[in-house]
Amino acid sequence: MLKRYKNELKIGIMLLVLGGIIYFILLIKKVLLPFVFGTFLAYLFNPLITFLRKRNISRITALYILILVVLILFISISIFILPIFIRELEELTVTLPKYVNSLEKYVEYVNREYRRIHLPEVIKEVIDQALAKLENFILNFIENLTTSVINSLTYIVSLFISPIITYYILKDYEEIQSSFLNIVPKKYRKPVLKSGREISKIFVGFLRGQIWVSIIVGVFSTLGLMLFKVKFYLLLGILAGITNMIPYFGPVIGAIPAVMIAFLSSPVKAFGVIILFSLIQQVESSIIGPKIFSNRVGLHPLTIIFVLLAGADIFDGWGLIFAVPVAGSLKVIFKIFIEQIISIKGLSGQE
Template sequence: MFKLNNKVIRIIVFAGLILGLAYFFKLIYPILTPFFLAIFLAYILKPLINFFELKGLSRTWAIIFIYFSFNIILTAIIFNFLPKVLAELTSFGETIPSYTLAAQEYIKVFQETYSKVPLPEGIRNITNDMINDIENYVINVIKGVTQTILLLFSKTFDFILAPILAFYLLNDTEKFKDYFLKLLPFSTRDDIVVLGRKIDSVLKSFIRGNIIIALMVGIITTIALILIDMDFALVIGLLTSVLNIIPYFGALFAIIIAVAIALLKSKKIALYVFIIMLIIQQIEGNVISPKVLGQNLGLHPLAVIFVLLAGGHLGGILGMILAVPITCILIILFKFFINKLIEL
């Protein structure tokens, strides 16, 4: 008769606890948003805190100094750029109907053009369905952007609470680490520390590096579009910055959206926008990314494309943004637990 040994029992109990915690967090996830934002903010600011600590400041004063500096920068952004961004968003929202009509006119012209071509009825029906699908997709994208903007405004309290929570996380980081390690069996602490460092290396490469790159690309794109007198340059630059976090597809999405908006103004501007964004993406891919990231995440391009498509299917744009780092973390955890099972 099969008899369970102590190690197997411990694994089963541990797995049960993990599943129980996962179910608990699923029940309370609506209130977790500020905590996730706080963890993200603390992780981003941690290198700056460490830098000022090395310069002689205490951790608390380093956090206060960084918060004070960021508040000055944020205030400057709010008073100088936020009104312009909001004005562009409002203007963009007001012109969406006209853009939709213009897009429909392009589709109508295309339909009239290809209707003159002698195509079999089956192919013509498929083409009509594809055109209708594209039109519906554009409308859904517009609705999705609007809903996302409204959702961000509805989470104002979470954005206010997050920095407060992040302050405590940053100030007591070592205490939290020590407390967490003390909860673990002594024999597993070294393994957990090594595992944490590997995960930190992945997140450091992806999150911190890509945020820096996204900001640089967004700023350069905005300035370039302003120079050619492109409408909604700030909105497109902001959108490009966010989409740039998504490997491969992000740059493509940004170019398609920018060119589509420019095309509704003039073909000449659309050509300029296409050339500018193509040059910026080439600079980002061949100059900026290698300097900032310094290393890849260890995933084959085919694997990256697969997880991006899976992430997009499961969670939309947010799913695509999170797909690669989550996959890398899961691979690290999978290898860790497989090695532990082999050692049993």
């Protein structure tokens, strides 16, 4: 009897500790972000370090080779892409209010023109409501997108220390793994190792694949928009690539600003941009597959939609990108946690 209550108390304490950890994480989310991002980069680059180590190159030498490659890429981007990016960003901050004003005037123009046509009052009322909703949607979308970008930029400042964290994790990768396992009691090491492998497969596999696909989408979007002579083609292409990492909603979120800016230039150009993004999405879908997210992370589509909304509410734009793999990882931890509870109760029942 006493043994059973002892096991139930142990389960209760475990649940309280888990709840406390989650609450603490939410409190210090901005502080944790560079560490999370740095750890992710370490997981992302570690296979390259392992590849070089198999060729009899020491870990520290392999790490310096990786740093050199990353620096070359960073310098190349800074020379060829960064000036265009900064120029477009400065121009956008100046012209964005003008674009909003133009959209409002266009909606007013459409409203005036259709009133000249003799339509039944019921139809006019429906059109009025539709136009009002469209105007509100456009204005809210621009406002929310701007707010989300600004909030994400505040996180980017803290991410500058992420490469330092990545360096030390990669440098002492094996020692960190050993130290972590030594902290875990022997009887829990097997489930911890199991969960670690599954989380690594879900988190790193998902994001690594998404990063490559997003780069491809971003490049093709930028080139396509440049061919259509859409203003801010680089900014819009980068946005399309980043938002493509968001399951289901990402391609639409990335396409809307490009279509709106193209529309202000020419409705025909906007139609061409819609076709461009549709073609890119078709190619992307044929590479990844419509159910890749559910299959890779083991989550139902409804669960994915819920965690995306929750992630956006808690962590803004970054939450949309990391919500799905984090939810998949938490599912693995929760599953193993439940297995441990069942095993404790099983032992209690046997006694």
